[in-house]
Amino acid sequence: MYRIGQGIDFHQLAEGRELWLGGVLIPHTKGAVGHSDADVLLHAICDAMLGALALGDIGKHFPDTDMSFKGIDSKILLKRSYDLIRGKGYKLVNVDSTLLLQAPKIKPFVPQMQEAIAGILELTIDDVSIKATTTETLSFIGREEGVVATANVLLVKM
Template identity: 60%
Template sequence: MKTRVGFGFDVHRLVEGRELWLGGIRIDHTMGLLGHSDADVLIHALCDALLGAANLRDIGYHFPDTAGEYAGIDSKILLRKTVELIQGKGYTLGNADITVCAERPKLNPHIPAMQQTLADCMGIDPDDISIKATTTERLGFTGREEGISAYAVVLLEKA
């Protein structure tokens, strides 16, 4: 069996007047993330990790923010398409480990729903997706609540 590891990172600015989508679920908050799509940093980092592990470039290559068809798109659609791309190369997800950095809102209560949503979207067991939330102790752009970032590591397997 061949295994490959991929790493993904994404960041989006927090702004007023947008919904906050993380891990495929809407979270009540006073601000949302700015982006061409729904700006779900968690899913975008996961997509980049999956694509990188399969040597399929990055999310911007496959789903450019200059393409009108992706304006406002639900990132779960991008994740499903990403899974199809890696499956097309014969890979399946072994596991994913994701960290989201945000001062607010508190994300821990939402993690089980995120895991289930992502698992349903990817056709895998929720136990194969680890999601952790942390702050930056009020340091940097995240600490000043200017944005949210996410990091993802995945293991792909090929029979």
């Protein structure tokens, strides 16, 4: 049996913050604001996995009101989300994701992101698609006020 999940996450960008995307620290003048390390890509993948099995979302399992998650590395949240999926008897087939941000260009970092995500989710890098697009300077993304990530996953019953 197969299950499909879709996830999306938004974070504001601010100067003086680190920019974590796909489990990789990206050099930039701005970073995402959030309770954890604010890695929008990993958060979207978590939501996609959890949603595929109707397990709620990342906020249900790792609420921003819980101080134990303050500043947490989102790779830990991804691993814990995947553990929930495995506990229900499923594994991932693939991940397809898109980052929406005006800057910086992330193409040079995609292989590192694929490796980080694939390693946690027991996939090969060929099973982890990471695309990026700008909004051609339109909207809060184009003004570099925020970053968005979307993710789709396919799960299969083990």
